[in-house]
Amino acid sequence: MTGVALLDQHLLSVLIALPMIGAGLLLFFPRGADGAIRTFTLLVTIAEFLLSLLVVARFDVATAGMQLVERAPWIPRYGISYIVGVDGISLWILMLTTFIMPITVLSTWSAVTKNVKEFMVFMLILETAMVGVFLATDLFLFYIFWELVLIPMYFLIGVWGGERRIYAAIKFFLYTFAGSVLMLVAIIALYFHHYAVTGVYTMDLMKLYELTIPVKLQLWLFAAFFLAFAFKVPMFPFHTWLPDAHVEAPTAGSVILAAVLLKMGTYGFLRFAMALFPVAAADWTPLIAVLAVVGILYGALVAMVQKDVKKLVAYSSVSHLGFVMLGLFALNLQGIEGAILQMVNHGISTGALFLIVGIIYERRHTRLISEFGGVAKVVPVFAVCFMIVTLSSIGVPGTNGFVGEFLILLGAFKVHKGFAVVAATGVIFAAVYMLWMFQRVMYGKITNEENLRLADMNGREVAYMLPLLLFILWIGVYPQPFLRRMDASVNAFVTRFEAKKQAALAGSPAGETMLVRYFDGQK
């Protein structure tokens, strides 16, 4: 009994530690015992997922604040603590992370054959870091996990990636690192500002939320946070590392990159940049909305002309993440809930798309659209899976993508109609590039002899694809259980955002933020 009670008290810490412990144990496996290494890693990630289900079970729908909070002093003299918690904003992103990991691990059975041990060690370290990012509510702890993500991903791309893997890995590392170092300075500045105002050194996010930060300082700090997160999302025009990283990464790397790593950016906006600096966030809204819409259209148009399926999926990510950003900066309940749901949806759909691309690449060692055609007849199971995933990525009603995009557009339409209208055309473009690609790959005459001998998906591949399809349809048909658990936290977020914005504006001399006053004047 005590064991269960202990687990209950430290559930989130266990979630953070478990993969790392798994990675440590993996080191004792002999090199070359690939089967055992794979099975062990799979078991660790499945155990992690089952434990995370416990978080959903313990989650209280009515509570807006952090739940299952654990805190321990870390560097007490300097107000740095180990604080973790989960709320309606992070719950589903956490679940997405733990859900996608076993699937990804299973997908590497046949794809990763060299240095399997190191690969799995990096995968597990990556999982600890990602879970940590979404659970940390101490800024210092968050930053540690945030940077920790880079190293395993750098190796995954650089060692097990494609031809230009080294270029892609370094670009990925440098861009995202350069973006986030300025955030570190902003975190430090915020920390000392809190001290100057209250006389207390703290990195506790909940305490920092209570601070009313002068408008001018907000603008600077927001700018630094913006840069870090905009690179990660990635927003147009900070996206250039993404196609390279996606295309060169091994399938597992692409899936995690798309499903989880990009969400760190959007999650960061919501949890940190917007929540801490509401005036600045509101001030920047027009700019960010423009960039989001440009990203939606640009990503879609560039995706349309790609010859390589993987590159097409990569650019579609830029487009989809544009939607998420637009939803976040609608700054209302629908927009933000839609954005959070769309983060999960994009993780599932794009993750699935990368897996599909991986399956086909393993068989043919090419990803060029022109190499295929008429494949549907040869591999019917694959065709069905691909179809459902494609429809989900487009956002056809009945699939998860529809619910998310609809809510986002609803939220955006309430505040900036023009952006919403233009963004909606992005949905049409998505249909164009996805269906066109699907048609060229799957239908028509078989032009290439080799495609006649394609093997259909095997049991393992079906096993990891099925859960994804299940959630595509579940969220598409009945999203209520997902949305309901966000309500309290997102409502509280919107209320606090507005209150904090007014408080900061009231305490500041006029004219410091021209944009906000301009837009408020318009209302």
Place this chain on the structure above:
Amino acid sequence: MTPILFDKAALIQGLYSILPELVVIATAIAVLLADLVLPERGKKSLCHLAIAGTAVAILATLSLGPGRIEGFSGMIVHDGTGLFITLTILVTALLTLLMATGYSEWEGTQKGEFYALLLFSTAGMLFMAKGTDLMTVFLGLETMSIPIYCLVGFHRNRMTSLEGALKYFLLGAFASGFLLYGIALIYSVTGTTKIPAIAGMIGDLRLFGNPVFMVGVGLLLVGFAFKVSLVPFHMWTPDAYQGAPTLVTAFMAAGVKAAAFAALLRVTLLTFPALGPVMTNILWVLAFLTMTVGNLSALLQDNVKRMLAYSSIAHAGYILVGFVAGDVAGGQAALFYLLVYAFMNLGAFGVIMLLAHREDDGYDIGNFKGIGFRYPVLGGLLTLFLVSLAGIPPTAGFIGKFYLFSAAVKNGYVGLAVLGVLNSAVSIYYYLRPVVYMYMLPAQAEVPVPRPPRTAFSLALCISAAAVLVLGIMPGSVLAFAERSILSLLM
């Protein structure tokens, strides 16, 4: 005027205050004597003797405790800062000697004078770090430098080694001249060479703006800048670091830095606040130049040893950021960083010593191709040390940089902190390059087999790696120790 009497109690207290130095010097002499009597095949035990002596010196330092002990009428003081830096320097020496067990064997530095010079130089560093009188600082500096000139040129048959030694010696001699002339000028105005007394006089005598005094302080700064290789006084560094036997390079980079920065810390923390923003601005510029030039030059290197030499320059720049901050937080961060740097720097040099077979071209980055998976422990260790040097969590290098830059932000130098973190971002590129070669490029037809490390060598690497991780994850108590050390200096 009271006649100067022989004060037995004062003498004993003085000797007590330099107990670690005495142990180190005694060991050095013992090594020299033992060298005369030991047969050729017994020379290995010289190294063991040196290790034992250094370990005893560490114990002696710990036995002195954090309390303030003044010796020789205030010429030297053992205080918190002294304790912290003494431990840093002795740990550096200990790790160096542990690595010397293997290194000397391969490189033929299995000679009594090698260890004796190392120990004498260590003693000089300790004097320098504890000197509260500019004369003690100068004597310490010379005691430290002269053995190091010899050590850099220890490979008598290699041109690069001799070239490095000559360059270092000539420029070092100039630096000593500058330092001494600066001390003379300061003395001519204040009539004293005691640092606290000088600091006290600045306000009283209105020395700020006094040209002689200001030039004196400037020359003093130049002298120190040479020793810690701040840009633009860094010209000797790459050649001396590359030419020196690698073990000596590792020792210099960490040890000389710790000693010279400690002495500089005593001078700046006590006098610069009274001298106003001019001096701080000079340090600001030096810090910026040093970080940037060091990092940008390191980007272009294909020789890992030379790359680490430039990286060492960049790290001097980071540490100087703490001096710009100029308060307790800044000093504390600088002390902490010096300790962290000792571990990650010695660790990184230690691993590349094992991987490279020949001095000079053995350190070409091409030789590192594909060894990561072939030799996972060495590859993993080098990656850990490089990641720490780059300042990526969860390593000690990150915590160190975090406190340096947060001290700058705290004191309003946000611009310098921004430049600092951008520099870190630039440095990622060259720190990750060996990693790319080790893990991401296919191995050469013949992967060089690393030298089998001796137990002591492995121990040194393990200690460094453990320290990098522990100080990166649980830095609390060491940070608090560094803070107490700085507070004791300001009392």
